[in-house]
């Protein structure tokens with residue numbers, strides 16, 4: 303079995319999948335901490351559905367998928383953010399309306415476009431081994447930007463996440479930071495959904511933060527743990543998928559679920 | 575020169591006036607208490623003072639070396655904070671965010687300031703504890719320490735004792751009064767707790783759609799409005 307694992311790393315498609323996957327998981331996890339703590343995790347889910355619609359349109363119109371999807375999803379992110387900020391409960395159902403509509407539109411466009419069923423499948427459930435050189439470059443740039451901004455604004459991101467009113471009163475431009483996080487999340491989701499699929503990408507945002515919160519009690523602990531959990535779960539998940547010949551996205555999500563159960567157990571043992 | 579001067583302020587949401595005719599000054603060393611029924615616009619006024627809500631008309635000016643950014647604000651507890659993973663130290667440190675410029679991480683100066691205020695609020699031994707696992711009273715001390723990190727001049731508190739039991743509330747009030755007396759920090763506080771207010775406040779602002787009263791505590795106790803509102807209960 304160990305031989306198979308070694309062999310795995312000799313395939314270029316596998317290395318590309320690992321590269322993109324690790325970087326996107328890392329970004330998703332860092333952004334996820336802020337989104338989950340602010341109870342904005344619905345935004346991630348909504349955006350992935352909007353992204354699906356956008357990719358479908360790009361495929362049928364024969365345009366570059368990323369060039370169409372990234373701007374559309376970034377705009378959608380600002381819009382969903384505005385909705386969530388206004389009033390929480392109504393915002394939640396409004397997001398559901400937008401995301402299911404986008405999903406329906408995507409399915410419709412694909413079926414009218416005709417004969418692109420493999421694309422539909424790969425957008426829904428991802429095609430982890432089909433990462434191109436362009437995907438690798440883009441995810442490298444994205445993760446460099448996310449890591450840089452996260453480090454640069456770490457103290458402000460904490461303040462804005464923990465207490466918006468206080469941060470605002472201290473002169474922090476809260477709206478700007480919210481928009482920054484929303485925009486980066488949008489790009490992360492578009493890059494990640496081609497790999498994980500529209501149905502599963504939001505797991506990368508939500509799971510690591512929720513998992514880490516079971517055990518860690520400081521913001522810094524949760525941030526560091528989320529990054530580590532995300533990377534480890536991705537590598538383990540994709541290795542399992544290769545060994546067992548299972549779908550990649552699903553394996554990664556289930557590995558994340560296993561990690562969450564493990565952390566919950568550790569949290570429970572610690573408490574008692 | 576006054577630290578805060580509000581001139582004929584009108585506050586409204588979407589064209590619906592919440593309160594108008596608000597006209598008062600806060601001088602250095604004052605302890606102003608803002609009272610009024612639920613929905614009378616107290617929190618809205620607080621948000622206006624912080625520059626988070628633009629007044630429909632009238633003006634708010636700062637003086638005596640105070641700027642809006644230098645107000646130490648203690649907002650009402652939010653839902654999010656109830657299960658937020660953060661250490662006491664992280665929360666208190668975030669009070670330094672608006673001061674001393676922007677650096678990658680907190681500087682030694684900011685860390686020392688946070689440590690100093692934790693010590694003063696009697697929460698130094700809780701520094702590594704998780705904020706969400708503290709009692710309500712301890713959480714308020716943490717938030718007070720954070721507000722102190724943001725200011726050396728003026729504390730603005732919105733119902734700091736909401737949800738606390740009477741004994742813990744009293745402790746918190748005496749902590750605030752101590753800061754006011756010994757550190758000469760100006761205090762502006764929204765409160766429903768009239769008994770405590772009547773003890774510590776130097777000035778009272780009473781809102782009800784408009785400004786019903788502004789003046790010293792003694793004037794308030796003598797006024798018709800004060801007598802009616804207090805209803806004999808808290809006549810100290």
Ligand SMILES: Nc1ncnc2c1ncn2[C@@H]1O[C@H](COP(=O)(O)OP(=O)(O)OP(=O)(O)O)[C@@H](O)[C@H]1O
Nearest residue numbers: 587588592610611612613614615616617618619733
């Ligand atoms: N964001 C908002 N949008 C629209 N109306 C609002 C908003 N916030 C408050 N109001 C309205 O403004 C009025 C004053 O609210 P405010 O929160 O200032 O009252 P308050 O005096 O602080 O009350 P409480 O004692 O309950 O805290 C209320 O009628 C409220 O419904």
Ligand SMILES: [Mg+2]
Nearest residue numbers: 616617618732
């Ligand atoms: Mg209020």
